[in-house]
Amino acid sequence: MERDETVMLIGQGVKSPWYVGNTAQGLLARFGARRVIDTPVSENAMTGAAVGAALAGMRPIVEHPRMDFMLYAIDPIVNEAANWFYMNGGKLPVPAVIWGVINRGGEQGAQHSQALHALFAHIPGLKVVMPATPADAKGLMVAAVQDNNPVVFIDDRWLYGLEEVVPEEFYSIPLGKGVIRRQGSDVTIVAVSYMVREALKAAEELAQHGIEAEIIDPRTVKPLDFDLIHKSLQKTGRLVVADGGWKTCGVAAEIAALAAEKAFSCLRAPVLRVTLPDLPAPASRTLEAAYYPVSADIVTAVNRLVKPCHEEGMLLHRVSYAAQ
Amino acid sequence: MTYSRKLLEDLYATMLRIRISEEGFVEPILNREIRCPVHLCSGEEAIAAGVCSVLEKDDYIFGNHRSHGHYLAKGGGLKEMVAEVFCRETGCSRGRGGSMHLIDPSCGMLGSAPIVGGTISMALGAAMSAWVRGTRQVAVSFFGDGATGEGTLAESLNFAALKKLPIVFVCENNLYSTHLCIDEIRVSRNIYKMALPFGEKGHRIDGNDVLKVYEHAKQAVELCRNGEGPVFLECLTYRQRGHVGPDDNVQGTHTDIRPAAEIKRWLKKDPIKRLEKYLLQQGGFSSQDLQQIRAVIDTEVSEAFDFARQSPFPAKEELSNYVFAQ
Numbered sequence: 001m002e003r004d005e006t007v008m009l010i011g012q013g014v015k016s017p018w019y020v021g022n023t024a025q026g027l028l029a030r031f032g033a034r035r036v037i038d039t040p041v042s043e044n045a046m047t048g049a050a051v052g053a054a055l056a057g058m059r060p061i062v063e064h065p066r067m068d069f070m071l072y073a074i075d076p077i078v079n080e081a082a083n084w085f086y087m088n089g090g091k092l093p094v095p096a097v098i099w100g101v102i103n104r105g106g107e108q109g110a111q112h113s114q115a116l117h118a119l120f121a122h123i124p125g126l127k128v129v130m131p132a133t134p135a136d137a138k139g140l141m142v143a144a145v146q147d148n149n150p151v152v153f154i155d156d157r158w159l160y161g162l163e164e165v166v167p168e169e170f171y172s173i174p175l176g177k178g179v180i181r182r183q184g185s186d187v188t189i190v191a192v193s194y195m196v197r198e199a200l201k202a203a204e205e206l207a208q209h210g211i212e213a214e215i216i217d218p219r220t221v222k223p224l225d226f227d228l229i230h231k232s233l234q235k236t237g238r239l240v241v242a243d244g245g246w247k248t249c250g251v252a253a254e255i256a257a258l259a260a261e262k263a264f265s266c267l268r269a270p271v272l273r274v275t276l277p278d279l280p281a282p283a284s285r286t287l288e289a290a291y292y293p294v295s296a297d298i299v300t301a302v303n304r305l306v307k308p309c310h311e312e313g314m315l316l317h318r319v320s321y322a323a324q
Numbered sequence: 325m326t327y328s329r330k331l332l333e334d335l336y337a338t339m340l341r342i343r344i345s346e347e348g349f350v351e352p353i354l355n356r357e358i359r360c361p362v363h364l365c366s367g368e369e370a371i372a373a374g375v376c377s378v379l380e381k382d383d384y385i386f387g388n389h390r391s392h393g394h395y396l397a398k399g400g401g402l403k404e405m406v407a408e409v410f411c412r413e414t415g416c417s418r419g420r421g422g423s424m425h426l427i428d429p430s431c432g433m434l435g436s437a438p439i440v441g442g443t444i445s446m447a448l449g450a451a452m453s454a455w456v457r458g459t460r461q462v463a464v465s466f467f468g469d470g471a472t473g474e475g476t477l478a479e480s481l482n483f484a485a486l487k488k489l490p491i492v493f494v495c496e497n498n499l500y501s502t503h504l505c506i507d508e509i510r511v512s513r514n515i516y517k518m519a520l521p522f523g524e525k526g527h528r529i530d531g532n533d534v535l536k537v538y539e540h541a542k543q544a545v546e547l548c549r550n551g552e553g554p555v556f557l558e559c560l561t562y563r564q565r566g567h568v569g570p571d572d573n574v575q576g577t578h579t580d581i582r583p584a585a586e587i588k589r590w591l592k593k594d595p596i597k598r599l600e601k602y603l604l605q606q607g608g609f610s611s612q613d614l615q616q617i618r619a620v621i622d623t624e625v626s627e628a629f630d631f632a633r634q635s636p637f638p639a640k641e642e643l644s645n646y647v648f649a650q
């Protein structure tokens with residue numbers, strides 16, 4: 001915001017001392033009430049306004065403290081922002097960032113827990129960014145703001161407790177470039193956003209049993225850095241995808257499909273997904289414990305791949321195919 | 325105006341039942357026995373009690389994130405409500421919903437949900453169903469001043485007026501939407517006037533005066549039953565506790581965002597104390613009468629809390645129940 005006067009922040013709770021994990025604290029005092037705007041509960045209008053402001057020369061960031069609330073804004077995001085540049089024949093871009101936070105758990109129930117990134121990744125014209133570390137959150141936000149397209153930037157609230165040294169200087173991380181979080185040779189784990197943490201825990205446990213997992217954090221769900229995943233698969237031949245969204249038609253499904261399409265010859269085992277089951281989020285803590293995937297689920301999935309049993313009918317075929 | 329002893333006693337008992345159970349949640353929230361977000365309605369009881377007292381069992385209501393009072397006032401079970409806040413299998417939503425999802429079709433409570441404004445159009449639909457079937461049922465939509473920012477309210481007001489649907493829009497204006505005072509989210513404080521351009525009747529009421537709420541609600545519901553709805557009631561009130569949880573401000577920070585003098589002023593307008601005064605001075609009740617009513621409710625509430633605490637959590641094997649109806 002210091003570098004570019006067209007950048008502004010608009011959203012619910014940006015002036016509150018307790019909303020959104022303090023992400024906007026101090027901004028109002030620094031940049032004033034025209035560039036930092038706390039809004040009424042009006043997601044549709046505020047997101048549409050961000051899109052309109054983007055068309056009129058601003059670079060707005062519109063913040064939704066729970067992405068469930070963003071569904072009121074699905075029209076300005078999906079119908080308008082995503083299509084606009086294409087509809088006007090490439091004349092007028094929409095450089096808006098739509099920032100949503102996944103805020104699940106704590107017995108909050110179905111309407112305060114939804115991880116809807118796959119929904120947005122499905123829409124042509126939208127980019128979808130999901131940082132997994134504090135340093136990435138900064139670099140990716142800068143890139144998202146600089147990008148000339150509507151970018152849906154999704155934070156997982158469960159990451160807000162992470163502490164890490166974040167470089168002071170101004171930097172950006174290109175959208176569409178993943179990163180290897182851990183090197184390994186036995187299995188590739190592609191983990192999205194918060195699931196990177198669970199994957200790192202899983203990898204430690206697996207290492208104690210002599211299994212070296214390579215962890216890839218794609219950083220952006222769309223565009224997706226499949227090249228990085230592909231290279232890793234050439235080394236490991238096995239893929240587990242860990243994503244905090246639902247299974248059916250989800251991001252893990254997309255990555256698995258890409259693996260089948262583009263890296264079939266590398267695969268020595270079926271691709272496994274560790275995701276939410278296809279159910280609304282329950283409130284009760286007993287059900288939440290069964291609902292949210294954790295590192296143990298990733299360990300189980302990896303074990304299924306590295307200790308193959310003969311029930312996996314296709315497995316032998318794939319092994320021989322890969323050996324050719 | 326004179327009121328029957330039965331009515332006065334019912335209103336008082338309903339408000340007390342709400343207050344005592346709400347205050348009962350404070351301790352277990354603080355010691356983390358209850359973990360789901362709980363939005364207490366202490367101070368706002370007169371609206372739920374007054375409005376629901378004029379409804380029949382087969383009338384419909386929809387609430388929002390702050391709906392313990394709506395649920396109890398409409399005849400929802402105290403045990404089932406408390407157990408739901410504790411997220412137990414015996415709760416009205418079987419522990420799947422928690423405090424913000426109190427649903428009980430048997431008493432006409434078709435739902436409450438925290439998406440601000442999210443249930444307004446559903447109440448519209450319940451009213452539409454009565455209109456289509458030609459019954460004399462009425463639907464009530466409870467929402468806060470914060471919900472007036474959502475477009476769905478304007479859409480619902482228009483359609484309700486267009487078809488003369490039997491719906492009462494009840495705005496519980498407690499002057500705050502989370503951390504924002506009403507002046508930071510609206511230019512006009514006169515929320516009830518929102519209904520007027522749509523051709524609806526709109527009124528502002530002192531929402532801490534249960535008798536006023538009762539009278540206006542009675543009129544509104546009668547108009548609806550006679551095909552002369554919809555009606556919009558703005559009820560001025562104030563929450564005595566924080567937006568979420570028991571803090572007198574905002575949970576977690578202990579930074580008071582509401583002026584202390586303002587809170588104090590409103591505590592003096594406590595709706596229950598106000599009714600007590602009326603009952604003693606003009607209603608023909610003695611203080612023993614009131615104590616007796618309170619004692620019964622104290623027992624009821626403590627039984628409900630025991631029931632909730634002794635109830636099991638849902639079994640994890642049943643995680644995938646209720647995704648689809650059979």
Ligand SMILES: Cc1ncc(C[n+]2csc(CCOP(=O)(O)OP(=O)(O)O)c2C)c(N)n1
Nearest residue numbers: 069390438439440468469470471500501502
């Ligand atoms: C669509 C949506 N946007 C934002 C929120 C966050 N939120 C929860 S309650 C609330 C304020 C509601 O204020 P009001 O309607 O006045 O009800 P009150 O809490 O004062 O009873 C907000 C903004 C939400 N739950 N849903």
